[in-house]
Amino acid sequence: MQAKIAKLKAEIEEKLKTRETGRELYELKMYFQSALKEIMSGMKDLAKEDRPAFGKIVNEFKQGMEAEFERYAEIVRKKEMEKKYAAEQVDVTMPGRKYKAGALHPITLVKNQLIDVFAGMGFKVFEGPEIETDYYNFTALNTPEDHPARDMQDTFYLAEKLLLRTQTSAGQIRVMEKQSPPIKILSPGRVFRSDDDATHSPMFHQMEGLVVDKGITLCDLQGMLAEFAKRMFTSSTKVRLRPSYFPFTEPSVEVDLSCSECGGKGCRLCKGTGWIEVLGAGMVNRRVLENCGVDPDVYTGFAFGMGVERIAMLKYGINNIKALFENDVRFLEQFGN
Ligand code: DAH
Helix, strand or coil: CHHHHHHHHHHHHHHHHCCCCHHHHHHHHHHHHHHHHHHHHHHHHCCHHHHHHHHHHHHHHHHHHHHHHHHHHHHHHHHHHHHHHHHHCCCCCCCCCCCCCCCCCHHHHHHHHHHHHHHCCCCEECCCCCEEEHHHHCHHHCCCCCCHHHHHCCCCEEECCEEECCCCCHHHHHHHHHCCCCEEEEEEEEEECCCCECCECCEEEEEEEEEEECCCCHHHHHHHHHHHHHHHCCCCCCEEEEEEEECCEEEEEEEEEECCCCCCCCCCCCCCCCEEEEEEEEEECHHHHHHCCCCCCCCEEEEEEEEHHHHHHHHHCCCCCCHHHHCCHHHHHHHCC
8 A cells, every 4th residue: 555655656746747737737636636546445455453544644645745736736837827928929129010001092082182173162062873874975965866976985885775874974964954053063973985095994984064053154164174273283284275066065165284294395295285185165055954944045054074084194194094994003002192
């Protein structure tokens, strides 16, 4: 018996030294307890008079070992904490991880700037649908079915009378049908045309403007455009109106801005002319007003429409419209704001 106890004692003491975790220590304790139980179960084979003395020895052994287990519980806890701290150690001299902040897409930037400029002049935003009827996109805009101006835009048809809008001008009709003058709206949105090269994309963005009230003249349009040019480009940017043709305006004009690259002297960007065409505009055609139930003898108005991509390309010196749609991060990063 004594020998068994001594052997168990030596074994446990040896093993205690190598315990690394609370769990290992617990398992050793379970092992010790069952070994002790077995030793104690040998008591019944002893002579009656030997039992108390043996009981005393076993008890002392048990108490002694329990104290040892407690002492090691503290040691193991320290070992575990040290390991944990080592694993969680932070190298404060290590350079931080770089997170790149997202930025608005240049088209969104320009669109927001345009809205800001016109909102400052009292324009309210109206957004029409991207899928339009033939009526709103063409007929009501004084472009009936057999009108040659329909060929000016290659249209994506969805059904016989249903199409992807080719111009935000369709929004003019929707507003005038619902609202009576005075009207002052800005209609931004995506438009679609079957057209694809370095300066054209099948989907692009336009910004339409419409003002209808009593006594509106071409001078109001010109004054507003001059203000727009200054705020969107530079304070010295000039505006020039050239006669043009759109079915929904009469007279119609094409609007040029003095070249922002050369200041009007003539360069590659403006092809030596000093001017860059940026938008179409005009006085709202009487027919269009009539189509919307607005009396053209009482009210007049002007309208304008511009390509957002075109403005972005001019403003940021981008020469291929595709750069705006490829979403190459190296390109977009330059507009970080
Ligand atoms: N809708 C024309 C286009 O897409 C642009 C335009 C020209 C809009 C004259 C207008 C305007 O409102 O008056 O080419």
